[in-house]
Structures are given as structure tokens and as C-alpha cells.
Amino acid sequence: MRSTAHLHGHPIHPTLIPFPFAYLLGSAGMNLLASATGRTRLHRTASHLNAMGLASGLLAAVPGIVDYLFAVPPKSSAHDRATRHAVANVTALSLFAAARTGRRGPDAPASAWAVAAEVCGAGLLGYAGWLGGTLVYRNQIGVDHRYANAGKWQVERAASSIETGTVDVGPSDGLEVDQMRLVHVGDRRIVVARTADGWAACDDRCTHKGGPLSDGALVAGRVQCPWHGSQFDVTSGAVVRGPAEAAIATYPIAARDGRLYLTVP
Ligand code: FES
Structure with missing residues (x-):
């Protein structure tokens, strides 16, 4: 199903999602490493990664919402899957946003609950990514796979x-x-x-x-x-x-x- 939010036929949402995925998982990883090693300056790195992850996540959500509304067939198994994908991503971003309030200063250690929130958020991102993969590779959302002589998508x-x-x-x-x-x-x-x-x-x-x-x-x-x-x-x-x-x-x-x-x- 051809993506609605695309650039010359290339779907935008899957192009953007590696950024928040890498930043936010990096943030959770840095916080865990900082907590395990006592290298508190790593919490500052985690804080920067968290901010970039949230910003890029919100950006990636825009074409995702467009495709959810206009490309995913309604009343289908893919629509249910896309809903779970969206809810998992929103919950994950909320957890990472909440974790920011658990930082007492640029180089101060993040509180235990903030680290736990980010680890849970990372898990949810993995689940959402799994669903996103199924949406593309099984349901072919965003895939333009026209057969020979099918003509342009109309x-x-x-x-x-x-x-x-x-x-x-x-x-x-x-x-x-x-x-x-x-x-x-x-x-x-x-x-x-x-x-x-x-x-x-x-x-x-x-x-x-x-x-x-x-x-x-x-x-x-x-x-x-x-x-x-x-x-x-x-x-x-x-x-x-x-x-x-x-x-x-x-x-x-x-x-x-x-x-x-x-x-x-
Ligand atoms: S949805 Fe058409 S064959 Fe399964």
C-alpha cells in the first residue's frame, strides 16, 4: 500500500524512525552504564541523547500519523496492529519525557525511577519497532509493489x-x-x-x-x-x-x- 506521506514515492516515516530509536536507546544505555560504573558524567550524555530522541520522535510521528489515517486500510488487522504500534510509541515517548524530571542537574546521577522509566521505554520502543516491521514486511504499508502493467497507483x-x-x-x-x-x-x-x-x-x-x-x-x-x-x-x-x-x-x-x-x- 503506497504511503501517503512520501517523497517521490519514498515513505518518510520509516526514514525518520532510526533517529529516535538510536537516541532513546542510547539514553537508556548511557544511564545504565553510568549507574553501573559510577561515571556520573555519562548521565549528561544520556540527557542530551534523551532530548534529541524526543525531538526526532515527535518529528517522525507526523508522517506516521498521516499514514495511519490515510494509508492503513480501516477495519483491517493492519489497522489494529498500527494502533498498538502508535500506543506503544506514545507511551515510550511519555516515559522518556517523564524521566527528564528525574534528573537533578546536568552531571547529577539520574534517579533510579528515571533510569527504570527509560529502560521500560526502551522495551516499548522495541515492541513498537517489531510491530512496525510487521506493518511493512507483512502488511506492505508504505510498499509500492505494483505488478507489471498495473499502471500508476490511482x-x-x-x-x-x-x-x-x-x-x-x-x-x-x-x-x-x-x-x-x-x-x-x-x-x-x-x-x-x-x-x-x-x-x-x-x-x-x-x-x-x-x-x-x-x-x-x-x-x-x-x-x-x-x-x-x-x-x-x-x-x-x-x-x-x-x-x-x-x-x-x-x-x-x-x-x-x-x-x-x-x-x-
Ligand atoms: S486479508 Fe486478504 S487474504 Fe487475508
């Missing part, structure tokens, strides 16, 4: 805000056979697909675990979910291959005067 927002009825969902000349476009109609995410037999429209949400079908592959009228490989007939919505068991909803769609019109019941 997203259209229906001009009308109506939830039901017939809506204009963009030009009819932007898709070749076996290409798809994601269309937002109200709260719905609908795939508009062009097949050798004409146009088809179906729900974007895979009925297995909510994978984004618009990010999958369309071949011979079948769309394959990018997460676990379920296949659906885009015209009838029927499951062609599991693990999904339930069909996806389909919608009437027709081309008229160079535009596509979708009917949502």
Missing part, C-alpha cells in the same frame, strides 16, 4: 459526498485492461476495475482480514489480495480462492460520455 475521491445513489467516479480513459483504481465514496472504499469484458466495481476490503484489494493484482477478471492471496471475481464478488470465505460486495458501474458512474445502494 486514488479518486467521488465529487459527491452522498453515501448512496449514482456518483461520478472519474474519467473512463485512465485505466487499461487489468488495471484498478481506488475510489472513496463517503466512508466506502471501492475498487473500480477494468477487465477484458468491461468495467467492474467491488469493495476494497478483503473479507479475510481486511487487506486492500486495490493494492493487489488483477488478472483475467480476478483480483488477488496482497496479504494472504485470496482471490475474488471482481464482477460477481465470489471467492475464487481462500483463505477468504465470504464474497465481496459488488456495485453496478457504467461508462457514459467519458466518465464512469457508480451506483451505491
